Amino acid sequence: MSTGEGWLIGELKRRGVSRREFVLFCAGIAGTFALPGSAATKIAAALSKTKKPILVWLEFQDCCGNTESFLRASAPTVGEVILDTLSLDYHETIMAAAGTQAEEALQNVVKTHKGEYLAVVEGSIPTGAGGAYCTIGGKSALSIAREVCGGAAATIAMGTCATYGGLPAAAPNPTGALGVADAVPGVKNLINLSACPANAANMVALIAYYLTFKRWPPVDGVGRPLFAYGQSIHDACERRAHFDAGQYVEAWGDEAHRNGYCLFKMGCKGPVTHQNCPNIRWNEGTNWPIGCGHPCIGCAEPDFWDKMTPFYQHLPNVAGFGVSESIDKVGVWLAAGTAVAFGAHTVGKMVQHRLATREGPDTELPAPPSPPSKQPPKTGGMP
Ligand code: SF4
Numbered sequence: 001m002s003t004g005e006g007w008l009i010g011e012l013k014r015r016g017v018s019r020r021e022f023v024l025f026c027a028g029i030a031g032t033f034a035l036p037g038s039a040a041t042k043i044a045a046a047l048s049k050t051k052k053p054i055l056v057w058l059e060f061q062d063c064c065g066n067t068e069s070f071l072r073a074s075a076p077t078v079g080e081v082i083l084d085t086l087s088l089d090y091h092e093t094i095m096a097a098a099g100t101q102a103e104e105a106l107q108n109v110v111k112t113h114k115g116e117y118l119a120v121v122e123g124s125i126p127t128g129a130g131g132a133y134c135t136i137g138g139k140s141a142l143s144i145a146r147e148v149c150g151g152a153a154a155t156i157a158m159g160t161c162a163t164y165g166g167l168p169a170a171a172p173n174p175t176g177a178l179g180v181a182d183a184v185p186g187v188k189n190l191i192n193l194s195a196c197p198a199n200a201a202n203m204v205a206l207i208a209y210y211l212t213f214k215r216w217p218p219v220d221g222v223g224r225p226l227f228a229y230g231q232s233i234h235d236a237c238e239r240r241a242h243f244d245a246g247q248y249v250e251a252w253g254d255e256a257h258r259n260g261y262c263l264f265k266m267g268c269k270g271p272v273t274h275q276n277c278p279n280i281r282w283n284e285g286t287n288w289p290i291g292c293g294h295p296c297i298g299c300a301e302p303d304f305w306d307k308m309t310p311f312y313q314h315l316p317n318v319a320g321f322g323v324s325e326s327i328d329k330v331g332v333w334l335a336a337g338t339a340v341a342f343g344a345h346t347v348g349k350m351v352q353h354r355l356a357t358r359e360g361p362d363t364e365l366p367a368p369p370s371p372p373s374k375q376p377p378k379t380g381g382m383p
């Protein structure tokens with residue numbers, strides 16, 4: 001009997017994901033991308049016939065926050081299982097192998113699976129001093145990124161450092177830090193998942209989309225998927241009615257703050273920041289910065305450390321802060337954003353689904369396709 005080894009569906013089955021959970025997850029993905037309901041069936045069919053993708057995760061000038069976001073699961077869910085079941089052949093923070101063994105695992109993927117694997121880059125790439133500010137195994141981050149991203153089927157720049165340079169690139173940028181697109185121009189199929197850190201729920205949706213359609217979804221002008229970055233924080237913010245009514249927090253802890261009024265005057269950069277935080281939230285949907293009384297600091301935007309600081313000051317000169325001119329358009333934007341917002345929220349809920357319902361599987365997933373004729377070569381040293 002087929003064990004489904006090497007296939008995504010076999011792994012989901014083995015981990016107790018039920019047919020209902022899988023179908024709900026696929027429907028959530030379809031909703032996220034504003035696809036017709038029938039697309040859920042196509043997504044389910046495509047994922048059922050998908051091999052576990054090989055993924056290598058590079059870390060350069062970073063704080064490991066995106067890795068933490070990726071690993072933050074407190075209980076397994078369909079989305080988390082999809083992330084878990086990626087054949088994560090190289091990730092220096094969590095792999096068991098070290099030193100030469102680890103570098104061999106990376107080289108093995110690059111040589112044996114050229115053009116097949118997915119690369120994730122976390123952290124910025126220093127280009128100063130010939131790349132000497134960040135070296136791993138005697139190679140500069142720049143040369144590793146060129147080699148690994150250059151041979152990947154597609155690359156995800158994960159977090160604001162990998163997308164636009166982030167904190168290491170803040171003025172005066174002593175290491176010449178750059179995001180992937182600038183450091184390694186011409187990388188094939190690169191997509192940016194910015195924020196500090198990027199939200200794992202968006203990564204799940206993005207990877208599920210890629211596995212289904214074999215390409216990335218539509219992106220905005222700075223290379224981010226529109227499903228997650230197509231709407232400003234301000235347009236979906238739960239405090240928006242207070243902004244429109246002119247009800248602002250004037251000091252930390254004042255009555256307006258305790259009543260959940262708008263944080264615009266306390267430096268909120270929500271009007272010029274684009275991400276779906278108000279809908280998918282963080283920590284299994286528990287809350288998000290503005291939800292717990294903190295202004296958005298614009299962490300998903302390019303150069304936010306330079307352009308959005310001081311974080312707690314209202315900055316009328318930041319591009320896009322002529323909000324008064326757009327107030328009349330709010331209704332239009334909110335209506336246009338509803339489908340995307342609902343869909344993203346649904347995926348967020350799918351990611352949480354098994355937290356709330358820990359009962360056993362309802363019905364089993366379909367059997368995986370026939371097992372591969374050859375076992376995939378062993379490439380990694382993951383536990
Ligand atoms: Fe929300 Fe900030 Fe906009 Fe106020 S300024 S409505 S707190 S995003």
Ligand code: F3S
Nearest residue numbers: 277296297298299300
């Ligand atoms: Fe970042 Fe603002 Fe969301 S600070 S996490 S983009 S609310």
